[in-house]
Amino acid sequence: MDLTPRELLTRLFQAAVDRAAPLQLLQPDRIDWPGLLGAEPRALPGRCLVIGAGKASAAMAAALEAHWPAEAPLEGLVITRRAHTPPWAKPAGYGRIEIVEASHPVPDAAGAEAAARILQSVQGLRPEDRVICLISGGGSALMSVPQPGLSLADKQALNRQLLASGASIEAMNCIRKHLSAIKGGHLAVACAPARVVTLLISDVPGDDPAVIASGPTVPDPTRCADALALCERHGLQLPPAAWEGLRSGAFETPKPGDPRFAGHRLQMLATPRMSLQAAAELARTMGLAAHVLSDEIEGESREIGRMHAALASAAARHGEPFRRPCVILSGGETTVTLPAGLRGRGGRATEFLLGCALALRGEPGVHVLAADTDGIDGSEANAGAFVDPDTLARAQARGVSAAGLLAQHRAYDFFEALGDLFSPGPTFTNVNDFRALLLP
Incomplete structure (x- = not known):
């Protein structure tokens, strides 16, 4: 095989990408749905709601729907970056899982409105209902619900500062979690008492689920004091409500051991x-x-x-x-x-x-x-x-x-x-x- 250096390097890149392709990762024989959901998809006793966000979430949702039994319950909404819906996804209005495109790396109104709809959609779930959360990198910016007293403009200004700060992704997401009403485990808490199954494609060093997309469905081990120290270290300019929420602990996130995470399941699809x-x-x-x-x-x-x-x-x-x-x-x-x-x-x-x-x-x-x-x-x-x-x-x-x-x-x-x-x-x-x- 005679390849130029650029052709060979391109093939290596494509091999890396193909290993993380959602259409392959979500094939039925690769996912133990009974183990994750507690029943076969066709035998689920309640609703099956799909939610999520990230640069891969549209492809994950389209792949899940493509492989999901037609007679099994399925509905939902995910948020992805603009132009990141695969061409093989069902057109808007024709699929059981709605796909919304929004701005990244700075959040916009489309993402904020869709995130608010996701939070609304999980209200009133029952123990027999199931939530499948599709999470990949980019979800922090795409799924923006500010804490009380903060605005979308505040979150946009924060993201711009973080992008220029040189902070690590772990530090960025620690701050984002504590200034968000949906990340850092808040989304999973909103789903209670339904069981939440989180499927992840990792984009972070160490593959920590609490860091990927700021961990909307997993408990957060970091504290407001940690986020406060990082904001001060990187010289971030925050509105008074943000400083007060961090200093008082009012913006604390759900922690490991919280009983509202009991029975939840997680599977890492690609790293x-x-x-x-x-x-x-x-x-x-x-x-x-x-x-x-x-x-x-x-x-x-x-x-x-x-x-x-x-x-x-x-x-x-x-x-x-x-x-x-x-x-x-x-x-x-x-x-x-x-x-x-x-x-x-x-x-x-x-x-x-x-x-x-x-x-x-x-x-x-x-x-x-x-x-x-x-x-x-x-x-x-x-x-x-x-x-x-x-x-x-x-x-x-x-x-x-x-x-x-x-x-x-x-x-x-x-x-x-x-x-x-x-x-x-x-x-x-x-x-x-x-x-x-x-x-x-």
């Missing part, structure tokens, strides 16, 4: 590590040694890029710590910290790549792809980009300053100028960052 392992397996069938560094790498994107470049350079020059031909894989969730007043252009993947390219300095025989597995890196239409040995030379020939654009956090502009953006479109799943460094 970043599973997807990286799928890419590694494909690489080995192509005659490449495959090394998965970690699926939990965090830190500033450009610095993580430099670290990866150092490993690849050492392998290319000295055969240590890895011998070629090989591919080096990693995942996790890096961050980009923006100085006050600077907007930048691009996302974690492109910033990683520009830092990596500068550190590689045109190292011969090293090719890199970094991309977000949901198909969107930040707020632009690309998932990521490619770096080749001639990337910096081509940029210099066109008068494009790699260092200058990195300093301005404009990595997207750099790769756009070279025609090196990677734009597969929405993938309808989300297992976070995918990074592959190929040394053929």
